Amino acid sequence: MSTLDEILKEIKIANDIVILTHNNPDGDAIGSSLAVYTALKNVGKNVEIIIPELPRIFNFLPNAEDIKKEGSKEIYDLAISLDCATLKLLNGWSNYFEDAKFRVVVDHHSTNAMYGDLNYVDLSAPACSQVLYSLFNYYNVDITPEIGTCLMTGIITDTGGFQYSGVSRETFEIAADLLDSGVNISKIYKKVFSTHTKGNFALRKIALDRMELLEDGKVSFTYITKEDEENVNAETGDYEGIVDEGRNIEGVEVAIFLHEVKDGFKVSTRANEYVNVSDVCLMFGGGGHPRAAGATMQGTPEQIKEKLIKEIRLQLK
Numbered sequence: 001m002s003t004l005d006e007i008l009k010e011i012k013i014a015n016d017i018v019i020l021t022h023n024n025p026d027g028d029a030i031g032s033s034l035a036v037y038t039a040l041k042n043v044g045k046n047v048e049i050i051i052p053e054l055p056r057i058f059n060f061l062p063n064a065e066d067i068k069k070e071g072s073k074e075i076y077d078l079a080i081s082l083d084c085a086t087l088k089l090l091n092g093w094s095n096y097f098e099d100a101k102f103r104v105v106v107d108h109h110s111t112n113a114m115y116g117d118l119n120y121v122d123l124s125a126p127a128c129s130q131v132l133y134s135l136f137n138y139y140n141v142d143i144t145p146e147i148g149t150c151l152m153t154g155i156i157t158d159t160g161g162f163q164y165s166g167v168s169r170e171t172f173e174i175a176a177d178l179l180d181s182g183v184n185i186s187k188i189y190k191k192v193f194s195t196h197t198k199g200n201f202a203l204r205k206i207a208l209d210r211m212e213l214l215e216d217g218k219v220s221f222t223y224i225t226k227e228d229e230e231n232v233n234a235e236t237g238d239y240e241g242i243v244d245e246g247r248n249i250e251g252v253e254v255a256i257f258l259h260e261v262k263d264g265f266k267v268s269t270r271a272n273e274y275v276n277v278s279d280v281c282l283m284f285g286g287g288g289h290p291r292a293a294g295a296t297m298q299g300t301p302e303q304i305k306e307k308l309i310k311e312i313r314l315q316l317k
Contacts (some may be wrong), residue, residue, distance in 0.1 A: 004138050006158075008139055010102050010104065010118065011045070013077075014077035015077050016047075016048075016078075018034055018048040018071055018078070018097075018198075019036055019048070020079060020082070021082050021090075022091075023053075023091040024053075025055070026158070027053060027192055028154035028155075028239075029128070029154075030064075031053065031061065031151060031152075031155075032082040032129050032132055033082050033083075033309035034061050034062065034131065034150040035136075035147050035154070036050065036130055036138045037063060037066065038062060038144070039204055041063070041139050046128070048072060048154065048203075049066060049067055050068050050069070050070060050309035051067045051068075052069045052181030052235075054236065055238070056197060057149045060145035060264075061150055062147075062150060063146070071096050077101050077102065078103075079100035079103050079104070080108070081103070081116065082128055083108070084107060086112070087113065103115075103118075104117065104118045104119075104120075104133060106120050108125040108307075109287065109288060110278065110289070111282065111288065114252065122133070124168075126159045126168075128154060128158070129152070129157035129158070133178075134147045137146075143172075145181060148181050149188065154187060155175065156188055160188060160244070161193060164289075165291050198232075199229075199234035200239070203229065204241075206228050206232075207222055207242045208245060210224075214235075217251045217252065217272075217307065218254065220247070220252045220254070221246070221255075221273060221305050222257055223257065223259065223265065223310075224258070240270075247271075252272065253272050253314075254269060254272075254277060254313060255269065256308055262316060263296060263298070263301075264298040264299070265296070266296055267297055267304065268294050269281060269292070269293050270291060271291045271293050274315070276290045279315075280293055283292040284297050
């Protein structure tokens with residue numbers, strides 16, 4: 001019996017299911033979670049989706065109003081973790097996963113720790129949502145426009161609108177299939193990339209004013225603090241996309257963006273062509289993909305910058 005068949009078996013026998021994803025969730029985390037939630041609801045499962053902090057930009061997604069900040073049960077029959085490489089990244093709600101009677105992990109990160117009872121990790125996929133598309137097809141799930149919208153949101157965000165490495169012919173074929181099924185791809189693209197909250201606009205301005213170009217212009221660095229967010233009345237997720245401002249500057253190979261969180265600074269890194277930022281972030285307890293990775297670090301922005309630059313410098317040409 002294959003891993004996918006075993007996962008389906010566990011889904012069928014479970015009465016109460018909880019869906020979880022990583023902290024500071026992005027479009028792939030949220031889209032993947034809502035796609036699985038909707039698919040399970042459509043077959044009559046009792047399922048809850050827990051995302052304590054949901055960026056307002058993703059409120060347009062089908063069933064986003066059903067997302068809970070905490071679960072209604074202490075122990076679930078089945079917990080499904082999506083787009084989350086390690087148990088640690090489930091952060092304050094990992095207890096729902098650890099205490100469940102059975103645990104499943106579906107992901108696409110090369111740094112996945114295989115922390116479930118069953119793990120299905122496709123390293124070739126540029127987004128967890130693409131993994132789920134293949135999984136749904138294997139299970140003969142009816143991919144409705146609602147499910148397709150969630151999957152397409154995940155694919156679009158994690159590929160940067162199809163521009164990151166890892167995008168394959170299969171990715172475009174999936175997009176075409178979802179388009180044919182009634183998914184409005186242009187609307188999703190506009191919602192995700194072309195619509196900024198006032199808080200996001202204000203934080204971008206602060207980050208751009210602070211931005212430094214280092215290592216002969218090959219590295220960009222900037223950051224925002226909790227005080228910055230409070231000053232502009234920023235909401236959860238208003239820092240999304242700021243890291244790309246640095247990466248898009250001519251000559252920049254690596255972009256570094258920090259935003260302050262409860263236990264330090266969340267580091268977001270992006271690379272354009274050859275630096276493996278996943279290797280860099282692994283040095284500090286994080287990880288991700290070769291061209292997009294993150295970590296959480298302690299110290300001042302200046303201290304963190306120096307530590308990251310020391311590692312990045314070893315890969316710069």
